[in-house]
Amino acid sequence: MSYALLFPGQGSQAVGMLGAHAAPVIDATLREASEVLGWDLAGLVRNGPVEELNRTDRTQPALLAASVALWRLWQSQNLPAPAALAGHSLGEYSALVAAGSLGFSDALRLVELRGQLMQAAVPAGTGGMTAIVGLDDEAVARLCAECPDGVLEPANFNAPGQVVVAGEIGALDWLDANGKASGARMVKRLAMSVPSHCSLMRGAAQMLAAALEKIDIVPPSIRVLHNLDAAPRADAAGIRAALAAQLHQPVRWTQTVQALQATGIARLFECGPGKVLVGLNKRIAEGLTSVALEDPAGLSQAAATLNA
Structure with a gap:
């Protein structure tokens, strides 16, 4: 019970x-x-x-x-x-x-x-969060580490294959361009102006x-x-x-x-x-x-x- x-x-x-x-x-x-x-x-x-x-x-x-x-x-x-x-x-x-x-x-x-x-x-418009679907926790961490410039870090380990990352806008833009090439099924920017939990x-x-x-x-x-x-x-x-x-x-x-x-x-x-x-x-x-x-x-x- x-x-x-x-x-x-x-x-x-x-x-x-x-x-x-x-x-x-x-x-x-x-x-x-x-x-x-x-x-x-x-x-x-x-x-x-x-x-x-x-x-x-x-x-x-x-x-x-x-x-x-x-x-x-x-x-x-x-x-x-x-x-x-x-x-x-x-x-x-x-x-x-x-x-x-x-x-x-x-x-x-x-x-x-x-x-x-x-x-x-973090000034408005300079940070945010993105959801990544289809990669395990370790793969998301490796992907964040590959970002060539700016803060990009796992923020919410929400469920197997569903992780939210947080960081600076330039790093999130890089993720938009490169996330699916790393095997992610979906890379979706969230309506969050604050990069929480990073x-x-x-x-x-x-x-x-x-x-x-x-x-x-x-x-x-x-x-x-x-x-x-x-x-x-x-x-x-x-x-x-x-x-x-x-x-x-x-x-x-x-x-x-x-x-x-x-x-x-x-x-x-x-x-x-x-x-x-x-x-x-x-x-x-x-x-x-x-x-x-x-x-x-x-x-x-x-x-x-x-x-x-």
Whole structure:
């Protein structure tokens, strides 16, 4: 019966997200986030505009608030507690809030700052991210190393044969021209102005680390696997270090899902907008039940698997 809740990262946001859930706890959580941040997060989530929602300093707190709102709705169902939690990139903060390690208000302010630091670290139009499909992790790393000029590094090990790389625009242009010649089936530039999870974020990570030192963090009540190495941490210092390092190190999602499965967890529920993680999970491991909670049907389906 053991299961894990997984929290999505940037890219899962959409105007009207979680609108299918007519649940007071979701509206209340979004209003709470608006009050904490001092701007109308609830209105942005419901009504857009999409251009503002997609600004990384808006996206990050909006996604965190939506994911925590869905977590609170899940809690209200009086179901067994999850055996573990994990989050993809930004979703790691949502997981830590759900585990009681990080306060909701503190997390909102942190991820807003995280978005601001990320955008400031690399001027708009000079960095980005590209998805590579059809090459294994080692082949992607070799391809990045072959780039003759500029930063180009693996950023998200999302699933076998699906890796996202980050870097400078010139290096991404080189990848566009040379990726398929190296055996990739697809090389697709993503709509991301920030090259997350690569060495270009090292300065931002240092400033984030300083901010994290001022935040109260307590041991999580539920095991949280971190992006850095798919391992849990029980102490505040370890959690702070993992969150800071995460900003300039790759997200090891494949390893995270495999680690959950290795502990006997066979049910994975995506707690947030969208179904990105459900799709990745199905590519990572066979024998897993993976369900998105973004609408009432998904939530009911997930609950039914626990009550069967």
